[in-house]
Amino acid sequence: MKKSLPRLDSKFVVITISVLLLLYFIVLPLLVLIYDSLFIDGVFDISNYKDVYGKKVNWRALTNTVQLSLIVMVASVIVTFPLAWLVGRTDLPGKKTFRTILVASYMIPPYVGAIAWVQLLNPSVGYLNDFFKFIFGLSKAPFDIYTMGGLAWVLTLFYSPFAFITISRAMEKMDPTLEEAARISGSSPLKTLWDVTLPLMMPSIVAGGLLVFIAAASCFGIPAIVGMPGNIEVMTTRIVTFLYMGDDKGIRDATALAVSMMIVANGLLMFMSWMLSHKDYTTISGKSTRPNMVELGKWKWPAFAVVAGYAFIAVILPLTSIVVTSFLVSMSKGLALDNFGIDAWIPVITSSQYMESVWRSIGYGIVAACIGTVLALFVAYLSVKTNVTGRSIPDLLVVLGGATPSIVIALALIITFSGNYGLNLYSTMWILIVSYLVKYMTMSVRTIAASLSQVHISLEEAALSSGASWIRTCKDIIMPLVAPSIVAGWFLIFMPSFYELTMSNLLYGSDTKSLGVLLYELQTYADTQNASVLSVIILLIVLIGNIILNKVTKGKVSI
Amino acid sequence: MAELKLHHIYKRFGNVTAVGDFNIDVADGEFISFLGPSGCGKTTTLRLIAGFEKPTEGIITIGGTEISNAEKGVFLAPEKRGIGMVFQSYAVWPHMNVVDNVGYPLKIQNVSKEERLQRVMKMLELVHLKEYAERFPNQLSGGQQQRVALARALVAQPSLLLLDEPLSNLDAKLRESMRFEISAIQKELGITVIYVTHDQSEAMTMSDRIVVMSMGKVQQIGRPYEIYTQPANQMVADFIGLVNFIPATAKGDRIFVNGHETLSFPNPKKLAGDAVIAVRPENITISKTGGMVEGVMNHRFYMGDSVDYRVKVKDQIIRVIQKGAVYGTYHDGETVYLDFDNVMSFAKEE
Ligand SMILES: Nc1ncnc2c1ncn2[C@@H]1O[C@H](COP(=O)(O)OP(=O)(O)OP(=O)(O)O)[C@@H](O)[C@H]1O
Ligand SMILES: [Mg+2]
Numbered sequence: 001m002k003k004s005l006p007r008l009d010s011k012f013v014v015i016t017i018s019v020l021l022l023l024y025f026i027v028l029p030l031l032v033l034i035y036d037s038l039f040i041d042g043v044f045d046i047s048n049y050k051d052v053y054g055k056k057v058n059w060r061a062l063t064n065t066v067q068l069s070l071i072v073m074v075a076s077v078i079v080t081f082p083l084a085w086l087v088g089r090t091d092l093p094g095k096k097t098f099r100t101i102l103v104a105s106y107m108i109p110p111y112v113g114a115i116a117w118v119q120l121l122n123p124s125v126g127y128l129n130d131f132f133k134f135i136f137g138l139s140k141a142p143f144d145i146y147t148m149g150g151l152a153w154v155l156t157l158f159y160s161p162f163a164f165i166t167i168s169r170a171m172e173k174m175d176p177t178l179e180e181a182a183r184i185s186g187s188s189p190l191k192t193l194w195d196v197t198l199p200l201m202m203p204s205i206v207a208g209g210l211l212v213f214i215a216a217a218s219c220f221g222i223p224a225i226v227g228m229p230g231n232i233e234v235m236t237t238r239i240v241t242f243l244y245m246g247d248d249k250g251i252r253d254a255t256a257l258a259v260s261m262m263i264v265a266n267g268l269l270m271f272m273s274w275m276l277s278h279k280d281y282t283t284i285s286g287k288s289t290r291p292n293m294v295e296l297g298k299w300k301w302p303a304f305a306v307v308a309g310y311a312f313i314a315v316i317l318p319l320t321s322i323v324v325t326s327f328l329v330s331m332s333k334g335l336a337l338d339n340f341g342i343d344a345w346i347p348v349i350t351s352s353q354y355m356e357s358v359w360r361s362i363g364y365g366i367v368a369a370c371i372g373t374v375l376a377l378f379v380a381y382l383s384v385k386t387n388v389t390g391r392s393i394p395d396l397l398v399v400l401g402g403a404t405p406s407i408v409i410a411l412a413l414i415i416t417f418s419g420n421y422g423l424n425l426y427s428t429m430w431i432l433i434v435s436y437l438v439k440y441m442t443m444s445v446r447t448i449a450a451s452l453s454q455v456h457i458s459l460e461e462a463a464l465s466s467g468a469s470w471i472r473t474c475k476d477i478i479m480p481l482v483a484p485s486i487v488a489g490w491f492l493i494f495m496p497s498f499y500e501l502t503m504s505n506l507l508y509g510s511d512t513k514s515l516g517v518l519l520y521e522l523q524t525y526a527d528t529q530n531a532s533v534l535s536v537i538i539l540l541i542v543l544i545g546n547i548i549l550n551k552v553t554k555g556k557v558s559i
Numbered sequence: 560m561a562e563l564k565l566h567h568i569y570k571r572f573g574n575v576t577a578v579g580d581f582n583i584d585v586a587d588g589e590f591i592s593f594l595g596p597s598g599c600g601k602t603t604t605l606r607l608i609a610g611f612e613k614p615t616e617g618i619i620t621i622g623g624t625e626i627s628n629a630e631k632g633v634f635l636a637p638e639k640r641g642i643g644m645v646f647q648s649y650a651v652w653p654h655m656n657v658v659d660n661v662g663y664p665l666k667i668q669n670v671s672k673e674e675r676l677q678r679v680m681k682m683l684e685l686v687h688l689k690e691y692a693e694r695f696p697n698q699l700s701g702g703q704q705q706r707v708a709l710a711r712a713l714v715a716q717p718s719l720l721l722l723d724e725p726l727s728n729l730d731a732k733l734r735e736s737m738r739f740e741i742s743a744i745q746k747e748l749g750i751t752v753i754y755v756t757h758d759q760s761e762a763m764t765m766s767d768r769i770v771v772m773s774m775g776k777v778q779q780i781g782r783p784y785e786i787y788t789q790p791a792n793q794m795v796a797d798f799i800g801l802v803n804f805i806p807a808t809a810k811g812d813r814i815f816v817n818g819h820e821t822l823s824f825p826n827p828k829k830l831a832g833d834a835v836i837a838v839r840p841e842n843i844t845i846s847k848t849g850g851m852v853e854g855v856m857n858h859r860f861y862m863g864d865s866v867d868y869r870v871k872v873k874d875q876i877i878r879v880i881q882k883g884a885v886y887g888t889y890h891d892g893e894t895v896y897l898d899f900d901n902v903m904s905f906a907k908e909e
Binding site for chain 1: 609610611636637638640641642643644646647648650651652653654663664667668708711712715
């Protein structure tokens with residue numbers, strides 16, 4: 001055993017460093033946040049909570065959040081389950097394309113979706129409202145986006161992919177002979193769906209639903225753009241409002257709200273992982289059989305029409321709206337052939353202020369992705385490939401960060417890293433980068449861990465026994481094999497960081513304004529056209545990123 | 560009554576022919592095995608009968624009723640066929656306990672709760688699972704799950720039962736005892752059974768008739784004894800039991816072993832040209848003094864109840880199995896003589 005000591009040593013150093021880093025940047029801020037919400041000048045005092053929830057606006061924001069998130073959750077599951085079934089288990093024409101389109105809406109930044117729907121359905125000049133007015137000869141716009149209904153609509157369209165991905169994955173994993181056994185027992189296809197498919201899928205449906213609930217409740221961009229103009233406040237917008245006040249009282253009120261959010265979000269996620277580990281039926285399967293595709297028969301084309309209609313409304317319509325708006329010469333002249341041109345693009349592309357933000361965000365994304373990938377690699381290696389005690393602690397810490405709502409992370413970082421706990425990162429680019437890392441490293445760790453677990457230990461042992469050190473082994477043997485997942489992990493941090501809004505909006509300083517923040521400001525100042533141009537730029541970069549990701553991972557991972 | 564008829568059944572997946580021209584008449588109460596190597600189309604045929612696949616061509620009837628006719632577009636859904644089936648993966652529902660699993664087909668038929676429970680318990684008794692009634696599948700062993708699947712397939716008293724390699728995941732001992740249990744249950748209930756397997760001893764011991772399949776084609780249908788002693792072709796002879804193939808040439812009413820011009824056997828099949836002589840290892844006798852051919856002892860394997868010899872004749876190794884032989888009778892390198900009995904002959908296959 002003596003001989004292997006040096007290898008243990010370097011491992012130990014790496015583990016210690018990564019655990020310390022994660023403790024300092026993830027756990028400490030959250031603890032400080034909780035502490036600050038419960039202690040005033042070092043004395044335990046829950047008056048923060050009493051104060052905050054004693055005020056009607058806050059209480060109203062809480063009930064709005066819960067109400068909205070519940071509606072969005074239920075609507076997402078109701079819409080997604082049949083979609084996942086049609087795409088995964090039937091002979092629906094063009095199902096591969098639909099799958100790609102439905103998953104793709106996951107990569108559109110939510111606030112871009114919000115901007116698009118404001119363009120389509122705002123009561124004064126919304127494209128769709130105008131269209132309906134024209135077609136049906138209405139005197140008044142039929143829809144108003146600035147309502148609870150409008151908010152629920154946009155949230156559902158942009159967060160249902162969470163449910164879709166979870167549910168359709170489970171559906172693909174389910175042993176189809178379980179359904180066939182019901183059929184041969186005398187049960188009709190519909191009854192089989194009810195008696196066998198639904199109960200077996202229930203854990204995944206609940207999990208998908210909870211993911212949507214948490215995402216909708218933690219979202220800032222959509223409620224800020226769609227809710228605020230109609231004076232609809234939710235928890236995230238309240239927290240931001242309190243922070244804008246800038247005084248101690250405002251911050252304390254914000255912490256109380258943030259801690260409540262964190263507890264609910266992390267609690268729900270813990271419940272979810274407990275449930276999935278205890279009740280996940282979908283992986284039970286003997287010798288696997290080819291899934292038997294249900295023949296839709298005469299329902300084939302009606303089903304196609306429904307799915308195509310959904311894909312059109314959820315993805316194609318909003319994207320088209322953004323692109324078209326960016327190419328209008330004058331917003332006031334509306335959709336006319338002679339009103340198209342690149343006039344709106346030129347000031348944006350030539351504006352040094354705008355382009356600086358674009359490059360800055362790309363830069364921050366790159367820095368965050370590089371640091372995050374290295375860390376993720378160590379964390380994943382540790383939890384998958386070693387049997388050191390506590391090997392999964394770093395992994396858990398990373399998951400904790402990812403599970404915490406963005407707004408909570410941002411607030412925790414503000415109060416922790418303004419000098420009281422060693423570092424003062426206030427208004428620097430590093431506080432932004434730390435926030436991106438805390439929030440987005442988890443996906444990267446998952447991806448890399450999945451591919452590491454497929455690298456057989458004997459490959460490593462072969463290298464070690466031929467005299468290579470542990471670090472050397474990583475470099476020569478493991479890296480080349482897991483390289484595609486590392487590239488994927490890199491993009492999984494880069495892309496959401498690059499267009500991040502919620503945290504950047506609270507953490508940026510005068511020299512660190514990111515693209516997301518700039519876009520949000522343009523939208524709030526009603527400069528829809530410039531906002532559209534920047535949105536198209538974001539979408540293009542995300543699209544290119546996804547194409548690279550697809551090439552590198554051969555379609556196995558994408559945002 | 561469940562006579563099952565398959566009439567010119569074809570199933571193609573794209574340009575793969577999984578089943579090609581399958582014909583069989585199964586009598587009521589008969590136990591039929593489908594036997595063949597992996598990928599030969601056994602499961603596909605079973606799924607065609609169950610109604611999970613539509614035949615590309617052909618007609619299937621159960622008890623005289625057409626349930627599937629490709630030309631006429633007749634196709635009865637699986638739930639309307641009144642068939643019991645045990646899947647290769649058991650397919651026991653993990654979210655229901657044993658009683659609910661077994662009782663499900665009765666529930667679909669709206670059988671009253673009391674009667675349901677009574678019939679379920681009777682089935683569980685039959686498969687020796689009475690004490691496990693309240694358990695969930697994840698608390699059962701593979702063999703117990705398999706018996707739950709069997710009970711579920713039988714509870715509605717189907718007249719036709721389909722079994723897809725139901726014993727393949729069990730250990731040797733359990734497999735043996737389940738084999739007899741299935742046979743006993745089938746006799747007791749008098750149902751027609753189609754049993755898919757790639758284990759020849761399973762097929763031999765349980766079946767009234769065996770269908771030997773290869774590459775989507777039926778090679779032979781017959782009683783176990785016929786299949787073993789009169790295989791229809793080289794593939795069947797090779798797949799069922801052990802066999803030595805010796806190249807030969809047929810001329811007139813004799814078949815001459817290549818390289819042994821004086822050694823010939825009768826030619827009942829009236830073959831001509833290139834042929835193959837086939838003889839099973841236990842149908843060869845070995846001696847030190849004289850026989851049809853001379854060879855050299857190459858290897859001996861002691862098997863307890865028998866000795867398995869490899870004898871080199873010219874440049875071919877011939878396998879000989881002698882029941883109750885003594886290991887030390889021969890030694891390697893010794894010259895020995897072989898006599899062939901029950902010799903079979905086939906046209907040469909590629
Ligand atoms: N849905 C399908 N699509 C395409 N090819 C199929 C499909 N189902 C079966 N096949 C092909 O048909 C052939 C027969 O398959 P089948 O499952 O019937 O074999 P089997 O005899 O049951 O084999 P095993 O002993 O391995 O279970 C195989 O070549 C298989 O690849
Ligand atoms: Mg099979």
